[in-house]
Amino acid sequence: MTSASGQPTAVHSGVDAQLLEVERAASRRERLAGTIQRGGALVVLVIVVLLASIIFGARFASVDNLLNILEASSFLGLVAVGMTFVIVGGGIDLSVGSLLALSAVLTAFGSQYGPVVAIVLPIAVCGFIGLANGVLIAHARMAPFIVTLATLLFARGFAFAVSNEGNTIYHVEAGNAVIALGQGSVGPFRVPILIAAAGFALAWLLLTRSRYGAAVTAIGGSEDAARLMGLPVARLKTVMYASSGLLAGLAGLLVAARSSSGQSTIGVGLELQAIAAVVIGGTLLTGGSGSVIGTLAGVLLLNVINNVINQVGTLSSYFQQVVSGVFLIVVVLIQRYLAREQRL
Amino acid sequence: MSLAEAARRPLAADRRQVFDWITERGVYVGLAVLLIFNLAFTPRFGELDNIRLQFVQVVPVAIIALGMALVIGTRGIDLSVGSVMAISSALLANYLGYGPVVAILVGLLGGAIVGIVNGVFIAYVGIQPIVATLALLVGGRGLALVIAQGRLTEVFDPTLRILGSDRIYGVPIVVLVALAVAVIVAVAVARTTFGRYVVAIGGNPEASVVAGVPVRRTLLVVYVLCAVLAALAGIIQTARLSASDPSFVGNLIELSAITAVVVGGTPLAGGRVRILGTLAGAMLMQLIGATLISHNLPDSATRMVTALIILGAVFIQRQRGGP
Numbered sequence: 054m055t056s057a058s059g060q061p062t063a064v065h066s067g068v069d070a071q072l073l074e075v076e077r078a079a080s081r082r083e084r085l086a087g088t089i090q091r092g093g094a095l096v097v098l099v100i101v102v103l104l105a106s107i108i109f110g111a112r113f114a115s116v117d118n119l120l121n122i123l124e125a126s127s128f129l130g131l132v133a134v135g136m137t138f139v140i141v142g143g144g145i146d147l148s149v150g151s152l153l154a155l156s157a158v159l160t161a162f163g164s165q166y167g168p169v170v171a172i173v174l175p176i177a178v179c180g181f182i183g184l185a186n187g188v189l190i191a192h193a194r195m196a197p198f199i200v201t202l203a204t205l206l207f208a209r210g211f212a213f214a215v216s217n218e219g220n221t222i223y224h225v226e227a228g229n230a231v232i233a234l235g236q237g238s239v240g241p242f243r244v245p246i247l248i249a250a251a252g253f254a255l256a257w258l259l260l261t262r263s264r265y266g267a268a269v270t271a272i273g274g275s276e277d278a279a280r281l282m283g284l285p286v287a288r289l290k291t292v293m294y295a296s297s298g299l300l301a302g303l304a305g306l307l308v309a310a311r312s313s314s315g316q317s318t319i320g321v322g323l324e325l326q327a328i329a330a331v332v333i334g335g336t337l338l339t340g341g342s343g344s345v346i347g348t349l350a351g352v353l354l355l356n357v358i359n360n361v362i363n364q365v366g367t368l369s370s371y372f373q374q375v376v377s378g379v380f381l382i383v384v385v386l387i388q389r390y391l392a393r394e395q396r397l
Numbered sequence: 398m399s400l401a402e403a404a405r406r407p408l409a410a411d412r413r414q415v416f417d418w419i420t421e422r423g424v425y426v427g428l429a430v431l432l433i434f435n436l437a438f439t440p441r442f443g444e445l446d447n448i449r450l451q452f453v454q455v456v457p458v459a460i461i462a463l464g465m466a467l468v469i470g471t472r473g474i475d476l477s478v479g480s481v482m483a484i485s486s487a488l489l490a491n492y493l494g495y496g497p498v499v500a501i502l503v504g505l506l507g508g509a510i511v512g513i514v515n516g517v518f519i520a521y522v523g524i525q526p527i528v529a530t531l532a533l534l535v536g537g538r539g540l541a542l543v544i545a546q547g548r549l550t551e552v553f554d555p556t557l558r559i560l561g562s563d564r565i566y567g568v569p570i571v572v573l574v575a576l577a578v579a580v581i582v583a584v585a586v587a588r589t590t591f592g593r594y595v596v597a598i599g600g601n602p603e604a605s606v607v608a609g610v611p612v613r614r615t616l617l618v619v620y621v622l623c624a625v626l627a628a629l630a631g632i633i634q635t636a637r638l639s640a641s642d643p644s645f646v647g648n649l650i651e652l653s654a655i656t657a658v659v660v661g662g663t664p665l666a667g668g669r670v671r672i673l674g675t676l677a678g679a680m681l682m683q684l685i686g687a688t689l690i691s692h693n694l695p696d697s698a699t700r701m702v703t704a705l706i707i708l709g710a711v712f713i714q715r716q717r718g719g720p
Binding site for chain 1: 523656
């Protein structure tokens with residue numbers, strides 16, 4: 054829509070060398086733009102952390118506070134990892150916030166029957182709902198936005214149903230082994246941080262070094278082309294949504310283990326935070342390209358901003374949302390500008 | 398093409414027609430079934446007070462869904478409507494000191510500004526609608542809370558009370574407002590150049606550019622309209638509740654509005670706008686909720702059933718494709 058006007062119509066030059074030089078410059082700029090787009094969030098993250106450390110000193114830059122930020126990031130991080138693959142594959146998953154709540158409720162509910170049930174039940178249910186998302190989107194060819202919107206409603210309703218309309222808050226007993234997943238630590242790191250770190254490492258390997266990652270990227274780039282190349286598009290998309298559901302389930306399990314309880318009201322709007330983190334991380338919502346490292350930077354950035362506003366700064370916490378929104382739009386504008394550079 | 402395939406073609410065409418018919422009229426059939434069920438099995442459903450209540454309750458979603466139908470008609474989406482409701486509600490409460498008319502105008506103006514921001518980002522900068530409006534969903538709610546300093550404000554104003562709860566010939570004023578909006582939007586879609594532009598852009602953006610449709614200007618107007626309607630819904634909601642609570646007003650209403658539009662037969666892929674269908678879709682979702690509640694189904698079941706109905710409606714629609 055925007056490309057119709059303002060594009061050069063013809064290049065009036067007969068000199069090959071000149072053209073070549075222009076092309077070289079263009080490709081240099083393209084590479085630079087690509088690097089900035091992928092690494093932009095990381096650079097901004099470093100700058101924000103440095104600024105916060107200088108301005109707030111030890112109130113921000115203490116080991117305890119930084120570990121807090123990491124821990125707070127781990128839950129959103131796992132969800133955002135799943136979202137990264139879905140968005141790179143050209144889709145969207147709005148159901149993750151509700152799935153996280155459902156999983157937390159099921160974990161706490163299941164913990165009455167022992168740690169195995171507490172782990173298997175939420176993961177299985179969330180994986181199944183994710184799978185249903187995938188089947189409806191990939192095989193029945195329904196719009197991802199609407200399908201996952203419906204499962205957003207469904208999963209939240211399910212969470213309410215299990216918890217007696219939200220009136221019962223199940224608790225995980227202190228002796229339950231599940232607790233260790235949320236509250237145990239290895240060295241200075243709590244277990245959720247380690248799990249999220251492992252998730253990011255695995256996702257990075259998958260996206261950059263595996264056939265699955267290449268195939269998902271191809272699907273996001275052009276589904277028709279991917280199909281013509283002989284990729285099992287429907288199956289891959291199903292896997293994509295199923296793993297997003299599984300990861301949201303895992304995150305909910307960890308939240309329940311961390312807080313020793315499962316509340317049906319948590320995670321509202323989490324899907325939007327996850328999408329924001331992914332977009333800030335330089336993954337284009339149009340699909341076809343993306344970066345797990347960028348998503349990590351996006352998640353950390355959102356949490357650093359929250360931390361600065363909530364614990365350190367003097368701003369009212371309502372500004373947190375305003376800042377997040379402004380941040381999202383600024384990053385997207387920069388991306389947009391760079392993408393235009395790339396095309397010229 | 399083989400002979401067997403050729404022989405099957407008319408049948409496929411028949412099926413296509415059935416699908417089309419269901420997509421076109423499904424929402425009315427659903428509404429009729431629900432009405433008959435309720436008249437038969439729900440005590441006091443047919444009483445005037447209840448009917449009035451259902452109409453009053455559907456007003457905010459219906460007004461927003463009308464704007465959303467235009468946006469979806471252009472192949473876009475607007476996630477910021479709930480936050481716009483919160484902003485206009487907060488502004489209304491803040492500026493009530495200058496009199497109700499000024500306060501209402503300021504509320505609407507707030508909505509228009511958000512709409513302009515949305516529209517500029519989408520039409521002129523070229524950001525995807527879902528991202529641009531997502532940013533305003535997140536940021537807008539925060540802004541509303543900043544304006545209201547995070548507090549619930551009770552709103553006592555005679556004019557607003559009249560707007561919120563008075564009736565003319567037994568019809569609540571808010572319902573009349575919604576009807577007026579519906580008529581205006583319907584006429585704009587069916588009878589004006591603007592309406593044709595909207596449908597053309599949704600049908601094929603590239604072709605509309607080539608055909609000389611002022612795509613950017615039309616998109617800007619569409620997003621501003623949608624936001625102003627959302628602001629109007631926020632004002633109506635505030636007037637009805639006699640309170641402005643920016644952390645709650647309009648939460649998740651974008652999802653209800655999108656559902657109403659899609660259930661009403663406007664495809665998410667754009668290219669057509671169905672006003673009556675949208676209104677029927679909003680009423681259908683309202684009645685589903687009311688039916689389940691009046692039969693003592695808990696909130697959880699209501700949500701799950703609603704989800705299944707959305708899936709069913711879209712499953713039928715999927716023949717038309719979508720983004």
